[in-house]
Amino acid sequence: xxxxxxxxxxxxxxxxxxxxxxxxxxxxxxxxxxxxxxxxxxxxxxxxxxxxxxxxxxxxxxxxxxxxxxxxxxxxxxxxxxxxxxxxxxxxxxxxxxxxxxxxxxxxxxxxxxxxxxxxxxxxxxxxxxxxxxxxxxxxxxxxxxxxxxxxxxxxxxxxxxxxxxxxxxxxxxxxxxxxxxxxxxxxxxxxxxxxxxxxxxxxxxxxxxxxxxxxxxxxxxxxxxxxxxxxxxxxxxxxxxxxxxxxxxxxxxxxxxxxx
Amino acid sequence: xxxxxxxxxxxxxxxxxxxxxxxxxxxxxxxxxxxxxxxxxxxxxxxxxxxxxxxxxxxxxxxxxxxx
Numbered sequence: 001x002x003x004x005x006x007x008x009x010x011x012x013x014x015x016x017x018x019x020x021x022x023x024x025x026x027x028x029x030x031x032x033x034x035x036x037x038x039x040x041x042x043x044x045x046x047x048x049x050x051x052x053x054x055x056x057x058x059x060x061x062x063x064x065x066x067x068x069x070x071x072x073x074x075x076x077x078x079x080x081x082x083x084x085x086x087x088x089x090x091x092x093x094x095x096x097x098x099x100x101x102x103x104x105x106x107x108x109x110x111x112x113x114x115x116x117x118x119x120x121x122x123x124x125x126x127x128x129x130x131x132x133x134x135x136x137x138x139x140x141x142x143x144x145x146x147x148x149x150x151x152x153x154x155x156x157x158x159x160x161x162x163x164x165x166x167x168x169x170x171x172x173x174x175x176x177x178x179x180x181x182x183x184x185x186x187x188x189x190x191x192x193x194x195x196x197x198x199x200x201x202x203x204x205x206x207x208x209x210x211x212x213x214x215x216x217x218x219x220x221x222x223x224x225x226x227x228x229x230x231x232x233x234x235x236x237x238x239x240x241x242x243x244x245x246x247x248x249x250x251x252x253x254x255x256x257x258x259x260x261x
Numbered sequence: 262x263x264x265x266x267x268x269x270x271x272x273x274x275x276x277x278x279x280x281x282x283x284x285x286x287x288x289x290x291x292x293x294x295x296x297x298x299x300x301x302x303x304x305x306x307x308x309x310x311x312x313x314x315x316x317x318x319x320x321x322x323x324x325x326x327x328x329x
Contacts, residue, residue, distance in 0.1 A: 131303070141300070143304055147307035147311075151311060154315070237312075240316060240319040241319060243323055
């Protein structure tokens with residue numbers, strides 16, 4: 001297709017799209033104008049029914065726990081996908097990472113970064129655990145806390161080096177955390193089916209509103225999801241780091257393979 | 262917000278684009294927070310401002326440094 005044909009076709013498509021978008025915008029409800037009944041019902045019902053002060057968490061891990069399980073498996077599938085794409089291929093060899101090799105080429109990390117990074121590790125872990133643990137009381141929960149926990153291990157990489165990071169969080173342990181978290185969350189859902197009669201039924205005692213151990217199965221679900229998300233994110237990032245830092249195409253072996261063919 | 266998004270599109274160098282995308286993620290997080298959605302804001306800040314640009318950077322490092 002030449003440019004002279006392409007431009008009019010594009011113009012027609014653009015006018016059509018613009019018209020549709022503007023028409024759609026014109027029909028949007030006003031800002032903050034909410035017509036559905038569910039939001040109002042949940043806002044009224046969540047605190048007395050589930051002892052949670054964070055309605056979002058009550059929806060995520062209780063009322064619509066099934067949806068969260070689906071999201072959990074999306075993350076799991078993404079992690080499995082990354083792992084299978086970034087596996088060691090034939091014709092690739094593993095070598096020590098740049099910052100650990102004998103004739104090191106990577107510049108030393110500056111003292112400022114190292115001190116600041118190491119100093120931040122413990123507070124980051126604390127904030128992560130706090131956000132996971134207080135999921136039913138304050139904004140946040142397993143997902144948010146899990147991502148924060150995952151950055152703690154990256155801070156270790158930033159302020160030390162790759163091998164130290166691997167020593168602190170070996171891949172086996174990370175895989176175990178991801179698996180246990182994902183399976184634990186599904187089992188909590190199943191336990192609701194067994195004990196209460198519905199998948200993700202919140203069958204445990206709800207406790208008093210505002211307590212750390214309140215809201216029945218919600219804190220347990222948060223802990224499981226936190227574990228799975230931490231494991232998943234750390235696993236994906238260490239796979240990326242491993243691929244970037246330690247793997248190179250093996251030209252020698254490739255040439256030999258070509259010759260033998 | 263729209264300005265930030267336009268900047269992401271206009272930054273042609275992938276390395277710079279990753280950095281601008283990180284700022285975009287942070288601004289979007291603040292926007293969620295201002296609109297009283299702190300749960301979403303927390304996820305958005307952690308994922309959009311940290312995790313996503315980091316993965317882009319690592320992928321870039323692999324693509325560019327792949328050959329010895």
